[in-house]
Amino acid sequence: MAETVDVVVIGLGPGGEHVAQTLAGNGLTVVGVERHLVGGECPYYGCIPSKMMIRAADALAEARRVERLAGRTDVVSDWTPVAVRIDEEATDGWDDEVAVERLAKAGVRVLHGTGRLAGPGRVAVDVDGTVEEYDVRRGVVLNVGTEPAVPPIDGLAGTPYWTNRDVVRLKRLPASLLVLGGGAIGCEIAQAVARFGVEVTVVEAGERILGPEEPEASEVVAAALERDGIRVCAGVGVESVAHDANGFTLSLAGGDQVAGDALLVAAGRRTNLSGIGLDTIGLDPDARSLETDERMRAGEGVWAIGDITGKGAFTHVSMYQAAVAVRDILGEEGPWADYRAVSRVTFTDPEVGSVGLTEKQARDAGIRVAVATSAVPESSRGWIHSVGNEGVIKVVADADRGVLVGATTAGPAGGEMIGLLATAVHAEVPVARLRTMHFAYPTFHRGIETALQDLGL
Numbered sequence: 115m116a117e118t119v120d121v122v123v124i125g126l127g128p129g130g131e132h133v134a135q136t137l138a139g140n141g142l143t144v145v146g147v148e149r150h151l152v153g154g155e156c157p158y159y160g161c162i163p164s165k166m167m168i169r170a171a172d173a174l175a176e177a178r179r180v181e182r183l184a185g186r187t188d189v190v191s192d193w194t195p196v197a198v199r200i201d202e203e204a205t206d207g208w209d210d211e212v213a214v215e216r217l218a219k220a221g222v223r224v225l226h227g228t229g230r231l232a233g234p235g236r237v238a239v240d241v242d243g244t245v246e247e248y249d250v251r252r253g254v255v256l257n258v259g260t261e262p263a264v265p266p267i268d269g270l271a272g273t274p275y276w277t278n279r280d281v282v283r284l285k286r287l288p289a290s291l292l293v294l295g296g297g298a299i300g301c302e303i304a305q306a307v308a309r310f311g312v313e314v315t316v317v318e319a320g321e322r323i324l325g326p327e328e329p330e331a332s333e334v335v336a337a338a339l340e341r342d343g344i345r346v347c348a349g350v351g352v353e354s355v356a357h358d359a360n361g362f363t364l365s366l367a368g369g370d371q372v373a374g375d376a377l378l379v380a381a382g383r384r385t386n387l388s389g390i391g392l393d394t395i396g397l398d399p400d401a402r403s404l405e406t407d408e409r410m411r412a413g414e415g416v417w418a419i420g421d422i423t424g425k426g427a428f429t430h431v432s433m434y435q436a437a438v439a440v441r442d443i444l445g446e447e448g449p450w451a452d453y454r455a456v457s458r459v460t461f462t463d464p465e466v467g468s469v470g471l472t473e474k475q476a477r478d479a480g481i482r483v484a485v486a487t488s489a490v491p492e493s494s495r496g497w498i499h500s501v502g503n504e505g506v507i508k509v510v511a512d513a514d515r516g517v518l519v520g521a522t523t524a525g526p527a528g529g530e531m532i533g534l535l536a537t538a539v540h541a542e543v544p545v546a547r548l549r550t551m552h553f554a555y556p557t558f559h560r561g562i563e564t565a566l567q568d569l570g571l
């Protein structure tokens with residue numbers, strides 16, 4: 115016999131957790147289903163542990179810059195504090211008890227099991243081999259997230275390659291590391307471990323690393339990685355992978371080979387949509403992402419949030435969509451989802467903040483585009499900062515409407531600088547009005563003023 119509840123949330127990533135907790139707090143009967151750890155990828159394998167690694171690596175890099183600015187330091191790196199911090203502070207030894215308790219206290223019934231849709235308004239949950247069924251009065255929220263994608267490269271399957279889920283658990287670093295994929299995750303981890311003395315090679319099939327970002331930002335980060343001693347091979351595919359007692363060898367298109375003790379596969383993510391019963395509610399079972407409307411509805415009585423919606427695989431997008439879905443489920447009046455000003459940060463050093471459209475995306479969208487850039491080292495703050503001051507600010511405007519539609523802030527504190535520009539894109543503040551602002555001297559964000567002046571609008 116199926117039990118009837120108001121809502122079932124399948125997958126408790128950051129967004130699912132928020133939905134379950136908020137709906138229960140509003141008096142609904144909520145079942146939350148999680149097959150691994152409540153909280154999802156971000157706290158256990160993603161944002162938080164990776165940023166702890168980066169914080170530590172940046173401290174090393176900054177210490178090494180002392181020589182240019184303030185004397186001398188003797189920097190001896192040690193991975194142990196990073197491993198301990200990730201284990202004890204970030205993940206509780208990859209244990210979700212605290213998160214489960216928080217949800218339970220809010221009134222959510224948490225099931226550690228695998229959920230799937232079993233027809234309109236019905237969910238089946240496999241808990242240790244026993245299947246429980248639930249009928250829902252209001253609906254089902256899907257927040258099943260992603261897994262690391264492993265490309266079908268000859269020889270790769272069956273080798274002991276790592277993904278982000280392995281790297282965050284390392285107690286000791288290898289002497290050398292090959293990184294397959296020069297996206298945000300690959301670049302962040304490559305730089306972090308290189309700063310601990312690991313010899314790193316990044317191989318990226320696309321013509322440049324950080325492909326979704328502005329080319330100017332890719333250039334800044336590629337140069338920074340190279341300064342950290344990382345070999346960056348972009349625009350070259352991997353034809354085959356070999357592994358033996360000496361480690362990994364990647365054979366690249368064109369005949370070159372690169373070798374390393376360990377291999378990190380950071381070649382994108384695959385949504386966990388197969389096998390969750392999409393066909394039982396008339397949706398495409400092979401879908402790679404789910405179409406949602408502005409209220410996050412993927413179908414009748416089904417909401418989808420997070421990475422599976424394809425609107426930006428970021429924790430803040432998942433949380434934003436969770437709030438939208440909650441409003442809809444509670445029968446509130448908007449505001450509904452708007453993705454014009456999604457911002458994101460690649461936490462390399464220099465950081466790359468970006469919001470909205472790149473120049474190419476804006477042109478492809480048929481916008482009459484005006485762009486301007488300013489180089490961080492040429493600003494007063496960049497010049498004062500000296501070593502470690504590399505970066506570029508780029509603004510992309512709709513020349514007809516006189517508003518920004520996108521921006522990039524690569525540089526020291528680039529991830530913080532983007533906040534100002536995210537406000538501008540989100541609120542469609544006219545460029546003419548932005549130019550009348552006060553920009554504190556000498557800050558990195560004064561470079562935004564320089565770029566705005568050069569826009570010619």
Ligand SMILES: Cc1cc2nc3c(=O)[nH]c(=O)nc-3n(C[C@H](O)[C@H](O)[C@H](O)COP(=O)(O)OP(=O)(O)OC[C@H]3O[C@@H](n4cnc5c(N)ncnc54)[C@H](O)[C@@H]3O)c2cc1C
Nearest residue numbers: 125127149154155156160161229259420421427428429432
């Ligand atoms: C290395 C790395 C670094 C990152 N850094 C950042 C960052 O700095 N900033 C940022 O914003 N984002 C970052 N991200 C992305 C971020 O982790 C995700 O966008 C975020 O976790 C939101 O994902 P989600 O809500 O879609 O679900 P997820 O976090 O993927 O959680 C989905 C949950 O659903 C569960 N699940 C799946 N199928 C089922 C099922 N059938 N039944 C029950 N449970 C199921 C999974 O076990 C999982 O716990 C990073 C990701 C990685 C890998």
